Amino acid sequence: MKNQPTGMATVLMLIFVGMALGATVLGSNYYVKGMQVQQNTSLAATQAQMRAWQGLDIAQSIFKKMSAAQLQALATATTSSPQNITLTGVPNITLQVTGADTPNQFNILVTGLAGRGSSLESSSRLAASILVTAATQPSRPGGGAIMFNSDLKLGGAIKLFEGDVHNMEIRVNGDVETSGNSITGVGIIRSTGNITITSGSSFGLLHANGNIKLTGSTSSKALLSRGDLLLQNNGTINQATANGNIAISNSVEVLDLLAGGALNITNGGAKFERGYQTAYSFNPAVDHFEITTLPQFDLASAYTGAAGKPKFDKVKLGIGKPGDWFDTSMISVVPDLIVNVPVVTLTPDDRFDAYAYKELANYAFYVDKNGYMKVKVKRISGISEGDYFIGSYTNNQKDYLCTAVSDAVSAPQCKTPAVISSKTICEGFSSSNSCFIYDSSKKRWTINGKGIAPGVAWFEGNLDVQNGTYYNSFITTLNFKTTASTIIYAPNYAGYSGKVGSAIYSPLGYCNQANYGLIPSQFCASATEWNSDIDGGIGNFSTMAGSISNDAYQGGDITFANSSDIYGSVWAGNLYGNTGDTKIHGYITALASGSKTSNTIQNSTSIILTNLPASFKADQTLSTPGAGSSGSTASTAIRWVRYL
Template sequence: MAFTQGHICARRRQRGISSVLFMLLSGLSLGAMVFGAIYYVRGLQSQSVTVHAQTQAQLKAWSGVEALRQHLYQLGATEAAKLSVNQVVTFSALSGISATVVDVLAADSVNCGGGTRVGFNITGSSGGANSLLAATFCAKGNGGTPGATGKVPAVNIKGNLQLGGDLKVQGDAQTKVVVDGTVNGSGSLTGISNLYATGDITLGGSVGFDLLFSEGNINLSGSALYSSVQSMKNVSLSGGVSVASLTANGTVTMSSNSVTALNSIGNVTTGSATIGTLKTKGSVVGSNLTVSGDAQVAGNYTESSNGSVGSGNYGGSLSTQTWNTKVNMTRVANLAVNITPLTSSTVTTPAFDAGPYKALANYVFEWDGSDIKVTVNNVNSIPNGIYFLEGSGQTRDYLCKTNSYNAATCLAKICSGYSTSNTCFAYDNAKKKWTIAGTTMAPGVLWFEGDVEAGSGTYYNTWIASGSINTAGTNSTYAVNYAGYANTCTNTAFPTLVPTNFCKASDTSKLQPVSAGNIAYGAGGLVGTVYKGGKINLSASNDVYGSVLAGDDLTTSGSTVVHGYVSAANLASIPTGSSLGASTSIDLRNLPSGFDPSNTAATSSAPMSATLLWSRYR
């Protein structure tokens, strides 16, 4: 077959198209290779960024672990036990870290050697990546001295409190009285600068406080002057009560009273009262009410008699007698009166259990059914062990190896009676009660099974009872840390009976404080799951140098001065409430070195530590 000239031209045109197609396909292939390479490089870069972000997130999570460990070290076991599950932890100085408490177990003897075990979920975040780490710590010892920062009130009462007589609280900013309950009082009460109650406060007579705060109602009568009265509910004033500053979330009712500055979210109702400045989100009903300064009333203002207002505004209506032109107020529609509502504070709940202190005591007194047995720990010249308390005539109050006095088997006399023929100790088995009366005892921590009556004498001891404690006669008790080196380590009445946990051979000039030594009296404890005892009654004449810790309620009468903190935990099944009466003083001034009335934890003698028990990624 022959090809014509036309055929040849067609073949030439097709050959050109093939070249173009070949070049196009080659270009597409090269483009695919280039874009594939770019995608691959970007993928590597993205993977690198992701790995870097994840690594940074993990590093932040581990930074959170160390920050929490250091924080628990500062808290110690006692404060760490107050953490609550689901509590959120903030890291003010560290970004990209958050944590939540997931587990808290105090006195964990299995994993934490009796300390507090705390578990956290910790999240580290960086560049969009998150790392979740579960970590569990063990906190031991007792960190910090909350009393030094004013966090521990001088008087801390759980349950209702009755005030009477002459009550004084002296010291610095720590002299706060906290009552988790109601407060009732009358008579002459002075010297309390700050009273906080979760329940109602009702006071009368010549009572005077700087600051009253109640989460409930406040009812004041008599002729007292108060610097500040704050109620999360309602306030009622009567008699000749005067208040410099009054704030209420609820209503205010007053008659024949004077208030310099009144702020009330609720209504204000008055008789012949005098107010300097008045602000309320409610309405005012007055009868001969004098507002000498400014009044800002969001609601209505009613004056039924000859009252007056210096200047002010109201948002509702104004009602006065037609002849009364002394209420100088202007209506402002939708008047907004700004008053910040009062909010409650966290109340530290007191507690006391004599049980853990038994292991820290120098002398443990128990009745075995026929004999008094004394367990001795850390006393110079007496080997640790169990002894009988025996003696007769001039050889009383001896620790003996047998249950009868024998000069060869009796080691030491531990108490001086009123005479050589008087014993210090008596035990009533039917009442499970110890009675101790003499001139003085060997210094150290005393622990009693049952109730105790501490009679007349001067004692350089810490008294702890699993039951209740009352005082009698003229009693002066110095908690061991308060007693100091001379009375504890070089006691002239008992020079050889040195409590070696307080008195170190390596330091012959300074007492080694132990937390239990800050307590003068501590009463009450758990028997199984039931709380027993816990009542402390300071009667007659008492000079107490140390803290008084009642597991149930506290009663003072006669003349009582306490140089230390006072608390009542209201742990009994049928609480009766506490009462501070007669002449009672709480004096936190001029406390000696080594005495820290805020530090009374039974575990705080152990060194502080915080360790990571285990961790895992989640």
């Protein structure tokens, strides 16, 4: 009994120690759990912050893909309310454009989310200001609507430009020669060679590194020649300037004249209303030569020549005695007179190579090793991308896409898929007519029908388009030509539906054609939106031709026959020509990369640059895929950013 208290104390001590240990364990568990919650909460917050910054990067990518017009529309929309941007396939990030200080500086709100739907839900918000510079597409220098890299021949009744033409130029790396009835509507012709005008035509400016020769009733506001001027015309020239000699042998009227060489007048009907300067010699006709006032020469006084001659003011010449009937004491001699007409420079685009654009085509047509016609389909809504045969099912089911065919190359029959699962890409003039023909001996494709499915259509070989209305950009590795009554609408000309508001540009668009049910998805960006800048602006072109094979240039000629109506710019790797009654709603470029003979424009040709749709940029050149361009890429710069 003596030791009983000690035993109780021991028991109590053990109880207290156990309770302490339990409390410690419970406390440790609570601490660990608290640390875990704290760490999870911190992790969620960190994830939310990371997603907010990721959203800022995504916002910059979105802005870089927007055109100037889209940026303007977004800036306008934000004036009434903030605009939410849908981020498809990017969960836990929201993006809102809250305002725009200018059409290219946007204020945005990015929210990153983490742990959504749990007790650890966290968010992080960033406010930022982004300066956006939209991409610009490469464009022609100097406003030249027509550019030829070799000689040009013009003939017939040609009205080249309709509308405001004062800035429209024809640029030729070679000689220019005209003949026939009349050529009107040309603002400027610049040539690195000679210019010869033999028809009754009217021009704004003729500018040549070589000589300029005029006959007939030709008129021009200005002539600039680094060689000689030979004026055998009876029209009116407002200003004639030459580094070399000026010879006048008809009753032309010249309002202002400047010659670095000799001035030789052999026709008494020539009339000068303001004055003339020359460095060397002057041989006027004795009886009928006329000069009136010369205000640009700091007039000193007037004088009267020999009996019966008209009055003259002060004239600057490069010689001492221009004629025996002048009072030479009133003539200011300019022996050091130097005339320096500017040099015509022409920097054409690089050689066009159709093979560089094959992967951009919706339909790339070729012939396989067995001689069957095939087409590679890309970016067409409703068709799986891949290579298909072109074949028939029955006599009235032509030009279908097949995965397998039988029978001869000349009449392939589709084996698969079933006709109900297949699509036709061409509409013949009747249900029993095929559109596509391939001549292997000439490497020539022929399309003859009402039209083919809309989109960029690429052909390996020559391409002849006969009749019909086509909603395509045609690209061929060799030559392209049309026959009579062919209409072509480039993608950016027809656009989404063929109209904008009340303005109608084409009967149909690229995104609303029911005949085929085949939509080029790269252009039809959404249910209502048209993407005009896709693929470097390829949609601005109706026809392109030529390619490089084994380091040699092949093809590249584009020829339009009578009654061709072309809505889109034309890009020929070699030469351009048309035979008459042709309308081009766009620019023409011919690079002369192959055989350098003459380009020809003949008979009732019109280049129409009025009432063009906003989506169509006639002055834009086409950048080569993967090679950059003379345009500028889109860029963004963050002006400021802060957490909210």
